[in-house]
Structure formats: structure tokens, C-alpha cells
Amino acid sequence: MSTALIIEQLLNGLQFGVMLFLMAAGLTLIFGVMGLINLAHGSFYMIGAFACAAVAAATGSFWLGLAASLAAAAAAGALVELAVIRRLYDRDHLDQVLATFALILIFSEGTRWLFGSFPLYLDIPQVLSGAVDLPGGARYQLYRLAIIGVGVLVALGLYYLIARTRLGMRIRAGQSDREMIAALGVDIGTLYTMVFALGAALAGLAGALVGALQSVQVGMGEPVLILAFVVIVIGGIGSIKGALVGAVLVGLTDTLGRFLLPKLFAAFLGPSEGATVGAALASMLIYIVMALILAFRPKGLFPATA
């Protein structure tokens, strides 16, 4: 096994983790501020990917597509918050789960209605195609490096937003005490809509970025959504820092597990059976990690202080 290969796998894991972070950040923000569990978050991911693919196909510009994905996901988020979600803040989690499950059905079938059942494809933009040389003789796709860069920028931006800005102050106040923030004279309805739209936009961004690596199709959001749940359960619900650490942990564990476990088991069980057992175990690895973390830290690694 060459160093180059290991570096490549590490970067793949990091890129996967960054993408999960974009999803998890919105989810954890929405839960932290509004106390809402949103299953339809995966739909924003899908909407972002479809908007990007459709606009990029029509205009020939990936960048216009990317802008469209942010706009479409944020608009869908704001619309959904105004029409449905705000009726759910005072409901129990069961109602929230059901209503947002219903939203998944509506968004998924609605998208299939608009775009048909065939997947769309999105090309990597010209500037970012190709590969770069890394130390140790590795070459790595420039586009994937760019995704990692975007993730780092978003993490920094969120940190700045929450720690330094007025909106962030209101978000933090809303997290600790809803009545207090209302007493401060902040329009809580607008704040919630903005936070929800922000979370949706991040999910849409993730969908658009990944859309250039995979096919764009209905149902692409939910597997990522569930992984994002694992991320925030590991990180601690409500904590952006937890989402970042959890996302990178899940991204690396999953990627390296799929890479290393089949090889490891092949050494004991022979190539064919070893690869099978290794692959099956690798597909379960992040859930096993989640279970282990929860067994010792039921509130996750960075529990939000109540």
C-alpha cells in the first residue's frame, strides 16, 4: 500500500466529511434553535442538486447553477418554514417526524414529476477539472479539494456568524431561552425563517457540489440525511462544533473502513471471503462507532449546555 493511496483515501474521507458537515450544520442549527427534527432536510439537498444540474444544463455555466442551487434551496426552505414548519414548533417530535416525512414524499414525487425518473448529470466546471500533485507522489482531483475548501470556508463563516454577528447573538439567545429572545423584541418568526432558510441553503450547496461527482436523482438526499443524523448524534445535537468533529469522524471512518477492512480480512480469510466480510463490516462501521460513542457519552461528544 503506497503512501499516495493512503493520502488519497484520507482526502476522500475528508471530502465526504465536509459534505456531511454542510448537511449536519443546518440540521443541528435548526434543532438547536427551534427544537425541531427535520426529516425533509434531505429534500433541500436534492433540490440544490437538481437546481444546479438544470440551470447548468440550460446556461452552460456551473457557477450559475451553483447560485441557483443556493437560491432554490433557501427559497424552498423559507417557503416550507412559513407554510408548514412553524405550525410544528409546539408539537411533539412524533408530529414533527410525520409532517416532515410527508414533505419528503411531496418533494420527491414532485421532483420526479418535474424532471422525470432519469438521473441528471452535472459536469465538473472547467477551472476545477484535472488533478493536482501532492507530496508523496499522490495526485488528487482538484474539484474534491475545492469541496474541502468550501467546507472549511463554511465552517469558518458559521463560526463568525454565530460568535460575532447580531444574527448569531440572536441565534445563541434563542438556543438558550426562547422567551428571553422574544422579550428582547426580536421578531422570532423572522429569525426562525432565516435560520431555516440558511440550513436549507447549506444542504442545497452540498447537493450541488456532490451532484458533479455522482448522478443527480430523486431519493439522493435521504441516505445523506441519515448519515447527517449519525453525525449530529455523535457530535451532540445543537452543537456546530460537534457537527464538524462528528462529520469528519464519520467521513474518515466510513472511507477508510471501506478501503482497509476488506484488505484486512482478506489477510485472514483469503481474498474472496475476506473482501465480502470486510465490505459488509465496513458498511456497518460508522453505526458501530456511533453505538460505542453513545454507550459512553449518551449526549454525544459535545453536548449543548441546556
Added chain:
Amino acid sequence: MSRERAINLLLAGLLLSVPLAALALGELFYITLATRMAILALAAVGLNFALGLGGLVSFGHAAFFGIGGYVAGIFSSHAFNQTPLFSWPFEFFGSDQMPAIWLAAMLISALIALPIGAISLRTAGVYFIMITLAFAQMIYYFAISWPAYGGEDGLSIVVRNGFPGVNTAVPLIFFLVCYVLLLAALALFALVRDSRFGAALQAGRQNETRLAAVGIAPFRIRLAAFTISAAITGLAGALLADLNRFVSPSMLSWQMSGELIVLIILGGTGRLFGPVAGAMLFVLFEFVLGGLTERWQFFLGLILLGVVLFARGGLIGVLAGKARHG
């Protein structure tokens, strides 16, 4: 007789009359439809132990539904091919008899529910929802990546498994088998709900602090309920595999977990016959809307949203009024 009880009897009678009418009219397809209703209702009765009585919103019950299905598939494929399922400590060739399959489906579902519940129940609320979802997804991916039993393509049951003394290949007989199991599960649910265990379980849903303060630890009660719940949903899974003569990872999917919750809510949360009403409605929607438009799930989503936002008691809540507790 209370209004709810009358509605329950009506629902039970209605479900039984569908296949009988279908037989009289020679429309055998409707027997399959009714069987599907009974099986989904049974799965949801299972979930109702955890969700309705215990307030445990498990978003991972598809795991047990699918495990039950795979037990039926795996047992019958080994019995059919005469290959041993395992050869230590004794040679075991699976089984093509339903009672053995049911027992195994319930036991294995329960055994897997035990560690999943033990970890998930250390948490509560949203954590519990997400963690049960995650564990079900783990089993889903395992089923996809394990090639021995068809992996992603699923596993066919060549001949429907048998039941001593009757011919299960006859649609009406298989319906009756499922129907009787459904009634038995409902009877069990009613008994447990009114028992000491049920009292503790429901008190834990209403107020966990109170339950602990009278000296009953909520964790063990909930773990037992979660396990019983999984066993019954597993049994339903074995039946569905036999109905379709096919089992695939889609039975383990998150959509299936969501649908099981939907069944309970459509019918009415916390009601004895909620899952029955919900399953009948759901299969009816699927059939009627599915016949009208390919996009029936879009409309199902709208209906569901309407129920959650505006008709929180579900069908039985609308018909029978507010739930009563002794």
C-alpha cells in the same frame, strides 16, 4: 358498548368481509389486498407497543420487519435447496413450516432489538428517533452488502411456506392465517395495555419522573416493550415475505420505518385498532390513488400533512372522539 368499541368491531368485520366478497365476486386480487392490510396492521400493532403505549418513537422498526422477512426467506431457501443453514452444533436445514419460521422470526427480531434498545433507550426524544433510524440503516446496508442471500436483489421464496393441516397456497386461507394472527396480537395488546406492565409503560410515556419516583425504573420497562414490539413486527415481516414470496432490502429501508409510523398515525395514536384503521386506509390510498396516478405518493404526502396538521386523532379520533383512559 362504547363508540370506539363499535368502530373496532366494524373495522374487524370490514377487513374480514373484503376477501369473502372478493371470493364471491371472483376478484381474487382483492384477497391479496386484504391480506396486505392485515399484515401491515400486524406490523403496526407491534410498533404500537413501543410508540402508542410507551411513547417511544422508533424510526427503525423496518429493521425488525425486514429481519422477519429474511428469516422466512432464508429458512425456506435452505429447506427448499436442502443445504444446511448451519452445521454446528447440529445440522439445520431451515424450515418451510410457518410455525417454526414465525417463532424464529420473533426470537431473532427480539434478540436484535435487545442491544439496539439498550443503547437507544439510554437517550430520549430526538436522539432516540435518530438512533433507531441509524441502526435500521445499518442493518439495511448489511443486507445490501452481504451477497449470500441475494444482496441488493433480494431473495425469492419459491413455494409459499406451509402450515400444518391447511393449504396456504389458497389465498383465502393465507388471509385467514394472517387475520387470526392480527386478532391475537390485538388481544395481546389489549391485555398488556390494561396490565401492570402496561400501566408502568404508559405512565412512563406520560411522566417519566413520576414513574421513577414511585420506584419503577423506566428503562427496563421500555426495553421490554421495545423487544416485544420488535418481535411482533418481525412476525408480520415473515408473513409479508410469504405473501409476496419475495424479500428484499427495501423491507428494511427507512421509508418502510416511516410508513409503519404513518399507519399508526393515520388510524389514531394510542388506539387499540389505530393500526388496523391506518393499514386499511393506507392500502386503500395506495390502491385507489395508485390506480389514478403514478404520482400517488405526492398526494399521500399531502393527505398525511393534512392529518398531522389538522386531524391529530387520526381516523378513529375523528370517528370516536377523544381517547379515554381508566
Added chain:
Amino acid sequence: MAEPVLSIRDLRKSFGALKATDGVSLDLRPGEIHALIGPNGAGKTTLIHQIAGGITPDSGEVVFLGEDIGALGVAARARRGLGRSFQISSLAPEFSALRNVMLAVQSRQGSSFRFFRPVMKDRSLTEPAMAMLERTGLAARANVPAAELSHGERRQLEIAIALALGPRAFLLDEPMAGMGPEGSRALTAFLDGLRHEAPILLVEHDMDAVFALADRISVLVYGRVIATGTVDEVRGDAEVRRAYLGERP
């Protein structure tokens, strides 16, 4: 002197910089009502939670009937015989008053892992529960859901549940809260008789009730016990008068 039923030793609990419980020690002796008083925020409810098991102290021990119960959970401590009522009524809201009490009777009788016999037809549950409701004057309201009971009735129900556990000691957190003068007088008379069944650690703001009932009083201020003694001793304690009763020397 008789061995104390409940004895806490040097209990400490901090929440961040706040020392909610700062080295508290006190005893509950057989047959006594030991009142715990102090201004709001003195840490009375936090202390009750640590005794009952809902909050784990940072250090110190809780000894009940000669056993260190520090490692036990809430339910296990309740089964050992710690019967408590909550500052804010904590009931199963959908259950009737009777079923709320039956839950305690069921726990006292042992395992809740009985799956088949209907509780409402089980006279070994209904009769003792009904007796407790009669003792607390709630018999006429037995079949009303707890959520529909009046505030005062819910306070009474809390006491009935604690009684039904057949406890070896009571932890009552402001049982008089919001009761009104009539209700407080009735409850005072009731608690007065109760001390012979099991001693009571009583957190209470109603000073008339405290002075009428307490054999001993401990005064908690900022997480510390500043005085313990009989009613007269505590009334005469200069520090207490300054810190709590608000009188100037």
C-alpha cells in the same frame, strides 16, 4: 438518641461557578418532622433531588436506614422507602387519581413485569389505592384524570401517592405551595399525624406551617446550613434572623 433514619454527610454540588450545595450535613430522626427552610435559590430543591437520586452530588454521602444509597437511581431509592412529593405536581396526567396511586401500590408489591391481569380488576391494587385516596380526602375524585384535578387536589394526590409507597421516610417539597389558607390548615393537621408513620423532611415556605409542625429546623442559605435546632433555637438565632427572617438586630 435513636439512630437517624436518613443522614446526609458533607454533600456538595456545583453547577459551574454556582455552589448549589456546599457541604450540607443533616439528619432525619425517627418520628420527627425536620423542616428545611431558606430563601429562594438557597438550594433546597437541589438538595432534595440529591437525596432522591435525580441529581448526583459531586461528593458526600447519603445514608438511608444504615445503607449508603449514593450509587442508586431514583427508582431504587424509592423502593428502599423514600417517598417524595414534588414542588410542582408531577403526575401521570392521563391517568385517573386512582390509577396514579395504584402505580405506587403496584411498585410496592414488587415486579411490574406482569402482562396479563387487568389492573382495574385487581383488588389488591384498587383497594389500597382507594384507601389512600380516602385518607387524603380525594375519594370522591378517584376517577378524574389527574390533568383535570384542581391545583390543591393535585397536591393532595402527590401526598396520597407518597403514602401508598409505605415509605420509611418522606421527602416533601413544598406540599403547601398554592394551597390557600384552608387547604394549608387541613394539610398541616394531616402531616402532624403522619410523622408517627415515618419521619418527614419538609421543605416549606409557609412559616406558620413550619413553626406548627417542625420538631427541628435547618436553615439553608447559599447552599450551606447556617443553623439547625428546635423552633425556638432557630427563631432566636441571630444569624438566621439577619440572613433569612430579614430582621435587623
